[in-house]
Amino acid sequence: xxxxxxxxxxxxxxxxxxxxxxxxxxxxxxxxxxxxxxxxxxxxxxxxxxxxxxxxxxxxxxxxxxxxxxxxxxxxxxxxxxxxxxxxxxxxxxxxxxxxxxxxxxxxxxxxxxxxxxxxxxxxxxxxxxxxxxxxxxxxxxxxxxxxxxxxxxxxxxxxxxxxxxxxxxxxxxxxxxxxxxxxxxxxxxxxxxxxxxxxxxxxxxxxxxxxxxxxxxxxxxxxxxxxxxxxxxxxxxxxxxxxxxxxxxxxxxxxxxxxxxxxxxxxxxxxxxxxxxxxxxxxxxxxxxxxxxxxxxxxxxxxxxxxxxxxxxxxxxxxxxxxxxxxxxxxxxxxxxxxxxxxxxxxxxxxxxxxxxxxxxxxxxxxxxxxxxxxxxxxxxxxxxxxxxxxxxxxxxxxxxxxxxxxxxxxxxxxxxxxxxxxxxxxxxxxxxxxxxxxxx
Amino acid sequence: xxxxxxxxxxxxxxxxxxxxxxxxxxxxxxxxxxxxxxxxxxxxxxxxxxxxxxxxxxxxxxxxxxxxxxxxxxxxxxxxxxxxxxxxxxxxxxxxxxxxxxxxxxxxxxxxxxxxxxxxxxxxxxxxxxxxxxxxxxxxxxxxxxxxxxxxxxxxxxxxxxxxxxxxxxxxxxxxxxxxxxxxxxxxxxxxxxxxxxxxxxxxxxxxxxxxxxxxxxxxxxxxxxxxxxxxxxxxxxxxxxxxxxxxxxxxxxxxxxxxxxxxxxxxxxxxxxxxxxxxxxxxxxxxxxxxxxxxxxxxxxxxxxxxxxxxxxxxxxxxxxxxxxxxxxxxxxxxxxxxxxxxxxxxxxxxxxxxxxxxxxxxxxxxxxxxxxxxxxxxxxxxxxxxxxxxxxxxxxxxxxxxxxxxxxxxxxxxxxxxxxxxxxxxxxxxxxxxxxxxxx
Numbered sequence: 001x002x003x004x005x006x007x008x009x010x011x012x013x014x015x016x017x018x019x020x021x022x023x024x025x026x027x028x029x030x031x032x033x034x035x036x037x038x039x040x041x042x043x044x045x046x047x048x049x050x051x052x053x054x055x056x057x058x059x060x061x062x063x064x065x066x067x068x069x070x071x072x073x074x075x076x077x078x079x080x081x082x083x084x085x086x087x088x089x090x091x092x093x094x095x096x097x098x099x100x101x102x103x104x105x106x107x108x109x110x111x112x113x114x115x116x117x118x119x120x121x122x123x124x125x126x127x128x129x130x131x132x133x134x135x136x137x138x139x140x141x142x143x144x145x146x147x148x149x150x151x152x153x154x155x156x157x158x159x160x161x162x163x164x165x166x167x168x169x170x171x172x173x174x175x176x177x178x179x180x181x182x183x184x185x186x187x188x189x190x191x192x193x194x195x196x197x198x199x200x201x202x203x204x205x206x207x208x209x210x211x212x213x214x215x216x217x218x219x220x221x222x223x224x225x226x227x228x229x230x231x232x233x234x235x236x237x238x239x240x241x242x243x244x245x246x247x248x249x250x251x252x253x254x255x256x257x258x259x260x261x262x263x264x265x266x267x268x269x270x271x272x273x274x275x276x277x278x279x280x281x282x283x284x285x286x287x288x289x290x291x292x293x294x295x296x297x298x299x300x301x302x303x304x305x306x307x308x309x310x311x312x313x314x315x316x317x318x319x320x321x322x323x324x325x326x327x328x329x330x331x332x333x334x335x336x337x338x339x340x341x342x343x344x345x346x347x348x349x350x351x352x353x354x355x356x357x358x359x360x361x362x363x364x365x366x367x368x369x370x371x372x373x374x375x376x377x378x379x380x381x382x383x384x385x386x387x388x389x390x391x392x393x394x395x396x397x398x399x400x401x402x403x404x405x406x407x408x409x410x411x412x413x414x415x416x417x418x419x420x421x422x423x424x425x426x427x428x429x430x431x432x433x434x435x436x437x438x439x440x441x442x
Numbered sequence: 443x444x445x446x447x448x449x450x451x452x453x454x455x456x457x458x459x460x461x462x463x464x465x466x467x468x469x470x471x472x473x474x475x476x477x478x479x480x481x482x483x484x485x486x487x488x489x490x491x492x493x494x495x496x497x498x499x500x501x502x503x504x505x506x507x508x509x510x511x512x513x514x515x516x517x518x519x520x521x522x523x524x525x526x527x528x529x530x531x532x533x534x535x536x537x538x539x540x541x542x543x544x545x546x547x548x549x550x551x552x553x554x555x556x557x558x559x560x561x562x563x564x565x566x567x568x569x570x571x572x573x574x575x576x577x578x579x580x581x582x583x584x585x586x587x588x589x590x591x592x593x594x595x596x597x598x599x600x601x602x603x604x605x606x607x608x609x610x611x612x613x614x615x616x617x618x619x620x621x622x623x624x625x626x627x628x629x630x631x632x633x634x635x636x637x638x639x640x641x642x643x644x645x646x647x648x649x650x651x652x653x654x655x656x657x658x659x660x661x662x663x664x665x666x667x668x669x670x671x672x673x674x675x676x677x678x679x680x681x682x683x684x685x686x687x688x689x690x691x692x693x694x695x696x697x698x699x700x701x702x703x704x705x706x707x708x709x710x711x712x713x714x715x716x717x718x719x720x721x722x723x724x725x726x727x728x729x730x731x732x733x734x735x736x737x738x739x740x741x742x743x744x745x746x747x748x749x750x751x752x753x754x755x756x757x758x759x760x761x762x763x764x765x766x767x768x769x770x771x772x773x774x775x776x777x778x779x780x781x782x783x784x785x786x787x788x789x790x791x792x793x794x795x796x797x798x799x800x801x802x803x804x805x806x807x808x809x810x811x812x813x814x815x816x817x818x819x820x821x822x823x824x825x826x827x828x829x830x831x832x833x834x835x836x837x838x839x840x841x842x843x844x845x846x847x848x849x850x851x852x853x854x855x856x857x858x859x860x861x862x863x864x865x866x867x868x869x870x871x872x873x874x875x876x877x878x879x880x881x882x883x884x
């Protein structure tokens with residue numbers, strides 16, 4: 001082909017494509033999330049990226065719908081999934097008779113939103129979701145297990161200093177109902193959300209602007225400024241003496257949930273009641289969650305979700321209550337990587353690079369096979385290059401060990417194993433080398 | 443929402459969507475392929491599903507192009523990837539300066555082809571690819587390592603009785619050049635391909651029909667009927683005394699490759715020279731591979747690939763020779779599952795279901811946390827149901843153990859651990875229960 005016909009190889013803006021060393025880190029994060037989710041017995045699900053638009057957009061509308069990658073092929077109106085919740089709703093209602101309830105599933109997959117591209121915003125990104133779906137009913141114990149899952153997952157990802165913030169939508173809804181402000185509760189919550197950013201005085205004047213009485217504003221600010229330990233907050237909520245069924249239900253739920261979160265062994269400094277958390281969606285009806293890495297608060301919530309009454313009302317009359325959370329993995333990785341704060345167990349795939357001192361590389365082959373049979377990730381440097389080039393390759397790929405085969409080693413059935421971080425080099429028989437290399441992995 | 447407004451939840455034809463127990467099996471296959479590929483030091487890659495049509499279709503044409511999911515969003519002409527090779531070519535040419543060569547990468551991901559849907563044919567399917575890309579040159583040792591990777595992978599997938607068939611396109615091309623039949627070599631190969639199906643006589647008459655002389659046909663049939671061990675085949679090829687540079691090159695390559703496959707420890711009954719294998723694509727220029735599960739030959743080749751001179755000629759002038767293979771995972775799983783022949787280590791995600799004998803489930807929570815902290819996948823049955831229902835749930839999900847907490851157990855800080863396959867039940871302290879449960883996993 002003539003040069004002038006070359007196409008410039010490039011990737012679409014908003015689509016993350018990593019260099020190998022970054023991809024190794026990303027995959028370790030993904031893998032840790034997966035194993036954490038499986039530790040809690042969640043079943044894997046892998047729904048298609050493409051769905052019928054009629055099915056996928058049964059519920060959508062407004063902003064979401066504009067962002068959809070939607071097109072026609074033949075006579076079929078197709079859309080790429082924009083989250084993993086709608087496909088779950090479809091799946092559960094379509095396979096209802098074949099599933100065991102409570103149905104616990106996780107799905108880690110790419111979703112697509114044609115947003116205006118900007119730094120740190122992605123059009124293709126991974127979500128890592130878990131949901132527990134009940135058939136008509138779902139024990140509140142599930143709401144308490146969720147923080148235990150979040151705790152386990154973020155500990156596994158290498159973090160200690162994070163806070164899972166929980167609230168209950170019934171508390172909020174009951175409180176606003178009690179104040180007879182239910183119809184503008186979302187507007188109020190939007191103001192409250194700015195509390196940390198703009199301060200109490202500005203929130204107050206915004207609330208005045210939307211027509212709320214001074215008395216109600218005082219009660220709202222009093223409510224959201226409830227502070228102290230979880231037990232102190234519960235006590236303060238009780239002391240409000242709000243006579244409203246919804247509020248009372250919410251209070252009893254959050255008490256029960258907090259008690260059981262502790263039974264699950266989540267340390268009290270990793271979770272707290274936060275009465276300002278609402279989670280924008282109307283969807284949520286009970287416990288809601290947000291999670292913040294306290295050393296990287298600028299990232300925002302790294303794991304959010306909540307309890308809902310009806311997963312799939314657009315597909316079925318069956319009441320399918322559930323509780324779930326989602327980690328926006330692509331954005332989380334991007335932000336942590338930017339801050340040099342992705343924690344990894346190992347930086348390379350290979351544990352060892354086998355190199356030959358001479359032109360004849362074939363004596364390396366059975367050595368590599370012996371290593372691999374012992375479960376060691378092993379690479380052979382196969383090009384006939386200078387030893388320096390081979391070492392540089394291992395260094396660039398951050399492979400921790402080099403196994404060197406020279407004349408002496410071949411004669412004595414040994415190898416020289418060099419630790420590239422300490423520089424230490426030992427001549428070992430294959431069995432002993434395997435013992436050393438098996439310790440590379442976590 | 444009113445009932446008449448419900449949308450029927452359904453999945454597009456040609457898009458595989460598995461029930462949880464099947465998904466567990468599928469994921470184990472995927473995971474085994476991944477760990478096998480990593481054992482050989484391949485780096486992970488995860489390119490976008492969507493690419494610019496100009497980039498993705500730089501090389502495509504004809505049938506492929508018709509199958510593409512291609513559409514416009516805003517002003518952008520987009521296509522969903524139809525294989526993992528073109529994205530690799532794009533990636534390597536775009537990131538050339540940032541990669542270490544030889545560049546060894548694997549990618550396991552979904553690709554999209556809008557084929558006419560039929561049983562066992564998928565429009566969305568996983569490919570599991572590895573490729574080794576050289577910068578200008580690539581040692582023939584890599585061609586010998588590929589069968590070692592295939593061998594390791596299919597052993598890991600639980601198979602023993604499979605054959606990796608190898609050939610070299612230079613042998614074929616040289617042979618046809620020697621017969622002065624290069625221009626119709628692809629037609630000849632298509633006839634030869636039918637040998638097993640229609641027999642030698644019918645192949646002969648088809649070859650006559652495309653205008654080949656009786657003498658040439660005899661030589662062709664003689665060539666492809668070469669049989670025996672790998673060494674006997676090589677000897678027979680040498681004895682043909684074909685004086686053609688290309689043929690000689692191919693013969694020397696396949697000799698070298700066979701010798702080194704043995705050095706890699708691949709048993710001789712798992713690989714063989716097969717002179718009838720051509721791999722349709724013009725793309726391949728040297729060693730080619732096909733792999734057959736001998737007990738399930740009807741599936742066709744389960745892992746194919748070969749050596750090519752130029753990965754990315756549509757994007758760059760740099761010669762990037764490579765060798766690679768691909769497993770069509772979705773189809774392989776579908777066919778094996780149909781034959782009840784997917785080999786799995788475990789059928790469930792959870793190792794144990796913790797159940798309470800009484801209404802109060804909260805004593806189960808710290809037990810579950812202790813199990814999980816020990817790395818045991820643990821589920822708690824949280825709904826207040828009859829014990830029978832809880833056992834049935836474990837049985838349906840094929841969870842191997844149930845940990846039962848009754849009054850006595852709570853008092854004595856023990857649990858009763860029931861093995862659901864043997865029926866054996868023992869009362870154990872938590873530490874001993876953990877020891878038993880840790881043995882569940884492979």
